Amino acid sequence: MDAVIVGGGTVGLCTAVFLARQGVSVRVLERRPTVSDHPRAFGLNPRSAEIARWAGIEFETDERNAGVASGPSLAELTPTTGPIKLPGIGPAAQRSCPQHRIDRAALDLARDLGARIDFDAEVVGVTDDGVVTTASGETVEADYVIAADGARSRVRDLLGIGTTGPGVLGGHMLNVLFRAPGLPVPEYSMSVLRNEEAVGILMKVDHGDRWIFHVPGGDPAMPVSEFQRLIRAATGVGDVEVDVISMLPWASTARVAEKFRQGNVFLIGDAAHVVPPTGGFGLNTGVADGHNLAWKLAAGGDALLDTYELERKPVAQFTMEQSLIRGEHRDLHWDLRPERAADRAAVGMANVLVVIAGYRYDSPAVIDAEPMPSMEDLVLDGAPGSRIPHLWVQPGKSTLDLVDGFTLLTGTKADGWLAAAAANGIAAHEVPGWADAAGIDEDGAVLVRPDGFVGWRTGGEGSEAELREALDRILCR
Known part of the structure; x- marks a missing residue:
């Protein structure tokens, strides 16, 4: 039995590992020339961490003081939350790590396990019986196709699978990756900076000198000098050297695919569901999708494969709804104290650990x-x-x-x-x-x-x- 995965991001590469570990022949088709070096997410929650532990996906973890602070500059930050540390629920704790590092670890392991990973392989056609066509004219036939090609999934569109949910919520953001040697490292992992000259969210990428700055409504066509000015103004460090590396636009979005399976094609990750960023549930939900689907593909049987959607779609819907609630009640999301349980219940908010690992399958x-x-x-x-x-x-x-x-x-x-x-x-x-x-x-x-x-x-x-x-x-x- 063989499977083609369309999309070589974190979810696609991790799923390739899960399948290869269970004896499935896997080929990944990724339109980009290589693994992205621009992080979008920053770690795995405890459930995803234990899945990675099971799969043998090993990567260096950063020591982060998870939490949020805000202020007019890095020198004038006030904690919005206390340090956020999730209680242990299993053999692996939450792991802080920029997404690209996880991707590279999964890529190397997938190849070691025999998976074929093809970059510069853009998919332009797919049929629900498992025939994929690339932009180079190659036709790839597989028993199953897995769409892990992101929020703007071409596979989903080619198959005519619609989505439900609120869609895009408000304006877009621009994720700016830059290098700034010597920029002071704040106490908490996320700094919301706001003054008369600039507004944005600053996050340290790793132990080196790379950072992310999220610019509300940022225009990637703006001169690099303008982004340098904004970063200096927001941080309050007027003489810091800023080297802009790359930019990724994004928008907070909430939507779930109407179907997670059509014929022999399955949707996972952002191709199946997109959730707002509050809570950091998006990447982690996608990893769990792949883990659920992989053993069922390996076991075989059409009726068993039908249970993928029956199990994962309700989880995606629940996760999307919980992320939307958290976006409206951020103080409750960050405050994990038991004494806030009644406040959470009043707005329909589940404890974050329930969202991460407390859901149940009924199929x-x-x-x-x-x-x-x-x-x-x-x-x-x-x-x-x-x-x-x-x-x-x-x-x-x-x-x-x-x-x-x-x-x-x-x-x-x-x-x-x-x-x-x-x-x-x-x-x-x-x-x-x-x-x-x-x-x-x-x-x-x-x-x-x-x-x-x-x-x-x-x-x-x-x-x-x-x-x-x-x-x-x-x-x-």
Whole structure:
């Protein structure tokens, strides 16, 4: 089985890794000449970080004091938020890193795993039965096509798939990447600068001398000298040397594709959904799309592949709505204190951890799915449809690290289930403390899907045939 991924950004390259790890032949077609060196996002949330950990995508992490400050210059900043540190929810913490560094790590690993990555390969035609045409005239046939070609997805347009949602929200911004040796580094990762001469958002890119300045309504046709003037005026450092490297226009947008699948073509990442930047959910939602789709493509079966849209589209819709609410109530988004729970509930805002990892799947690939019980509390209790509970089984090794394809995790008195797993050819592990964490008896078990989500939970002893039936149901066969 082979797959073509249209788009070699972060989501496309990570998905190439996920597929190659599971034995799928992968080819990526990217219209640009190389990986972009201009970062748009700045890291992976804890769920995406644990997915990258599972996939072996390794990259250098920056130490950032996450938070927001504002003022008329870098010398006169007032914290808008305190330091923002998300509680641990699994084996990997949130990772701060400019997006291009993640891209390069995923690119190298995908190639090491045998994926073919073609740059300067612009796609100009696609059919829903998996035939792709490039601008050079090459015709590429694949079992499946994955559109990871961004918010202005050509694949989505070629297939005539519409979108819903508010669309573009207000005016555009210009993301200006520049080099400024010696510019003072502020305490927090984001500085909102506003004075009579200039307005913008300043972010440090890495440990070097590169920065991003977001200019409201910025015109890329303006002379470079004008951007240099704006940056000096905004920062209050009139003699700083400013070398403008590149510019990317963007606009806060909220929209979800009407379909995530058409024939043998699947939409992931911004091709499937675009969410406003508040919360940093966009890139991370796309990574989870690819992770969900990859194991289903590897497992095969048309009915199973239908569950991709059934599971991921509601998550995209929920994430978009939550980002819109956060844009209207930024103080609540940044304030993670439990005492603000009632305020969040009053405006329909979920706790950020619930948005990141508390959503639940309800599809034929889950047996007896249970709904999300709370918008405020992150509940990872072994319920079918939820991400499995995290327990350290030994130093540096989590229950999530035990997941290798379909995996059975059991209590400490479940020899029958261990034997049933062996007979069905799937991995199984007896885990002390698992019964309490996953809501089962010590002779019970949880069948975990390859993406780390609970597919089935059973409280007592069973048999080889019962486990086989559960596998067949989850695989929709």
